[in-house]
Amino acid sequence: MEKAVIAAGGLSVGYGKRVVVNGLDFEVCPGEILTIIGPNGAGKTTVLKSISAQLPAISGSISIKNNDVGRMSLNDISKTLAVCFTGRISPERMTCEDIVSAGRYPYTGRLGLLSPDDRRIVSEAMELTGISPLRDTDINCISDGQRQTVMLARAIAQQPEVLILDEPSSFLDINNKLRLLSLLRGLAETRNIAVVQTLHELDLAQRFSDKILCIKDNKADRVGTPEEIFSGDYISQLYGITYGTFHSLFGTAEAQKVNGEPQVFVIGGGGSGIPVYRRLQRQGIPFAAGVIHENDIEYPIARSLAAELISEKAFEPISDEKIAYARGIMRKCREVICCTEKFGTMNMGNRVLLEEYRGKGSV
């Protein structure tokens, strides 16, 4: 393992004497991406401000390459660490290139004139982030997403060893989110940059982080790999999810279940039922779903949305017992929707149910 480029030990951060987050212990090595997640107002941004030396720590230590941040000169910090915040900047008459050029500040002379080398680095940063076409456009005349990308290019032009980003993807569309995070991954790999970021998109945090730091109730709750963090119902606990459910494996969320006596019985399987479940939820109709195998792709979603779920153990044919139970519920429903046309050995039970019902009425 390489030596950590940025490390926090017993760190408490906050404003004045008011502690916002305490108990922070983590380190980030070159080439690693650390993502901070946690509910709104948990103090993620405050942590970023402190580790980027913009806010003095209340207690504990922050070190960059084994130097205490408090003892480093402003210029040394600026050559090691670049930031991107969410705040919207509105400078007068500055082109995007002017903004990116500002990243060269720590390297230029008294008057801040750019050398040919500086210019090359600026244009590389713009090329890399795909904003070269905006070179001469005024920063006030571009979209929020483009602005966010310009700020990232500025940070890259600063040639840092640590990149600190506050919700870098918040204004971007899905393709640009993926592009941004792939770009960060690329920077981490090729330039050995350590990335510390906050993200609200849990699915992306799960897929693009090496480590995840979770903040909850004024303290660092857990630090671990995405696999460790996205397991069980930890994420639901972290965010106190009550208005729906979160599926750790996919990193997706479902809306709140409609409870009550099932009115519709859905026979699904293999993912075919998912659109129907969601539609019924939207229309506020309580429904039963079955019989779904526990290893079926739609099992977690059915579990989140169905008022009643009849399930069978993984890789087992549907037992008579479950069929009988399902039959009981189906009788009380005013409608049956069958979403699947494929019946094999494992879900033969569902065919039995369907045919029984067909004998009596319409599907």
Next chain:
Amino acid sequence: MKKNRAIRWTLGMTVLIILTAVFFLLEIAGGTADLSLGEVLRALTDDEATAAHIIVMNIRLPRAIAAALLGGALAVSGFLLQTFFNNPIAGPYVLGISSGAKLTVALAMMFTMRQHILLRSGELVGAAFAGSLLSMGLILLLSGRVKNMSQLIIAGVMIGYICSAATELAVTFADDANIVNLHNWSMGSFSGISMDKIPVIAVTIALAVTAAFLLSKPMGAYQLGESYAMNLGVDIKLLKLAIIILSSILSACVTAFAGPVSFVGVAVPHLVKSIFGTAKPLIVIPASFVGGAAFCLACDLIARTLFAPVELSISTITAVFGAPIVVAAMLSRHTKKRGA
């Protein structure tokens, strides 16, 4: 684009310098006693005590130099304040800083005149500086509380009114003999600046403007906002202090000698930013200085010659030309926001 920009900047700067030179010569030549350019040149070079020589050397030359230097100082002071507050309509006059200086200078003058002491230039600047800082302090206190730029400007205008009212009050109770002098000065005028005051003006302004120019780099970073400037290694507190002190010195120097001169501090930097297409301090500070010089020379020329021999106060003219530009600056910001 790189090249276009460089050409635009060089061209703009050249035009401004030529304009300043032209207005400078016209300022010396024009007036109640019209002089030809030849006469002006002869008066400048000859030592002979002709009428022309006396008019030029004792009255018009110091006046022209003062108008140029003080105009430049006002424009740079305005630009510093605009950068500080990230507000294109901030300026020493609009924020009440000139009026604060006016108040303390008036008080100092009256107090010392009663004792039959005439204040020296340096002391005047000192008094004006104290007043500038006082207004600036008030504005800074308020700026922490007000949420948007217009409120800040309104607060500044109010401070200006309060200071002006206090000045009026003081002038009312001044000795009769002093009233005329004080009144002229408190309206704003480049007249009555004699050659012996020029060195103080020149040295103060040269130092302050050079210092401001040397702060171009951190100021450029500061335009991105405090957190980014900090991340780039700018010592924010030091920079802010420097900007406050420099802009106060510059506007204090103007007020001490010419009284309050309106709108130059907003209008000139705005024009310069539009013409040069940038807000880079490295470009805008020198260009504003030259632009301010040209603007004030032209305005003073008009003030002197329009209804000659009656002379208008300089603020009358700068307001006529400056105020619409201030409104334009305000509107341009609005439309840009909407377009974004």
